Amino acid sequence: SSVSRFLPDPKTVAAKLGVDKGPIHLVEAGLPKQLAELGWKVQFDGHHQFEEIPTEDDPPIGKLKNPRSVSRVCQAVAKVVGDHAKKGQLPLTLGGDHSLAMGTISGTLEKYPDACVIWVDAHADINTAETTDSGNIHGMPASFLLGIGPKVEEFSWVKPLLKPHRIVYIGLRDVDQGERRILREHGIKAFSMHEVDKYGIGRVVEMALDHVNPGRKLPIHLSFDVDALDPSVAPSTGTPVRGGLTFREGHYICEAVYETGCLVALDIMEVNPSLADSESAKQTVAVGCSLARSALGETLL
Numbered sequence: 001s002s003v004s005r006f007l008p009d010p011k012t013v014a015a016k017l018g019v020d021k022g023p024i025h026l027v028e029a030g031l032p033k034q035l036a037e038l039g040w041k042v043q044f045d046g047h048h049q050f051e052e053i054p055t056e057d058d059p060p061i062g063k064l065k066n067p068r069s070v071s072r073v074c075q076a077v078a079k080v081v082g083d084h085a086k087k088g089q090l091p092l093t094l095g096g097d098h099s100l101a102m103g104t105i106s107g108t109l110e111k112y113p114d115a116c117v118i119w120v121d122a123h124a125d126i127n128t129a130e131t132t133d134s135g136n137i138h139g140m141p142a143s144f145l146l147g148i149g150p151k152v153e154e155f156s157w158v159k160p161l162l163k164p165h166r167i168v169y170i171g172l173r174d175v176d177q178g179e180r181r182i183l184r185e186h187g188i189k190a191f192s193m194h195e196v197d198k199y200g201i202g203r204v205v206e207m208a209l210d211h212v213n214p215g216r217k218l219p220i221h222l223s224f225d226v227d228a229l230d231p232s233v234a235p236s237t238g239t240p241v242r243g244g245l246t247f248r249e250g251h252y253i254c255e256a257v258y259e260t261g262c263l264v265a266l267d268i269m270e271v272n273p274s275l276a277d278s279e280s281a282k283q284t285v286a287v288g289c290s291l292a293r294s295a296l297g298e299t300l301l
């Protein structure tokens, strides 16, 4: 069975902008019903509401912005995802900010300590408190999960349970200098858009899976940031970068991961309908729903 949870974007929670209701749009577009039609027993436990920390009560810690609200939301998400996973359900998390992956992947690793992570993204999201230039925590979740970089008290609840050989990236094309150094020093495997062009998505996914899950015996957590797709495909997202995955390349990744039979948790992140005109927002919401369906078994034939 699957589990659907819909989370606000912690930045929105902290900033009380209330402008980005990405997850709710995905539900209103009918995703739960679409998954039920695929044969999943969908348990939708509602939009998680978190009491908001007013921005004035959540000043930056060093460069990190909204640290307390992001930490609080992610910690709550880790618990809920862990609980659902322990009940043998497949947690589907719709974001919202990719900082949430600190919560979702922590939750998955609690139940499946040997899980591997396929991180589909234009960005590596592996900055530390030292290397980040923006202070936006959505650029940092992987570093906390891997236990890389200086300790940040606020995030000490994130247990460094992810190992460098258990994460692989697909779609990278906007990686900061500090992140490049981290990927190199920790031997983390990444397939950038260069490799996608060179080998084709079929070969790239096969090489990525061979790297983190050689015998296809390990559980897979797929964390899909829709900005991995080209902005012409998913325009309504926080940090669009040109030269991304086509509609089909994005869906191929989801279909191929589903085919392994190893998928135990799925994140569809960074859909933010408030950032574009309504047509582009609708297009991006539709792509988010479509990616989720492909990762959960919808095939072309």
Ligand SMILES: N[C@](CCCC[B-](O)(O)O)(CCN1CCCCC1)C(=O)O
Pocket: 097, 098, 099, 121, 122, 123, 124, 125, 127, 132, 133, 134, 135, 136, 138, 139, 140, 174, 176, 225, 227, 238, 239, 270
């Ligand atoms: N690496 C960035 C972007 C993170 C994107 C987060 B995701 O993947 O969840 O959407 C970019 C940092 N910086 C922005 C200005 C120009 C130089 C790079 C950062 O803020 O750390």
Ligand SMILES: [Mn+2]
Pocket: 096, 097, 098, 099, 138, 238, 270
């Ligand atoms: Mn974001």
Ligand SMILES: [Mn+2]
Pocket: 098, 121, 123, 125, 138, 225, 270
């Ligand atoms: Mn991301």
Ligand SMILES: [Mn+2]
Pocket: 121, 122, 123, 225, 227, 228, 239
């Ligand atoms: Mn991204």
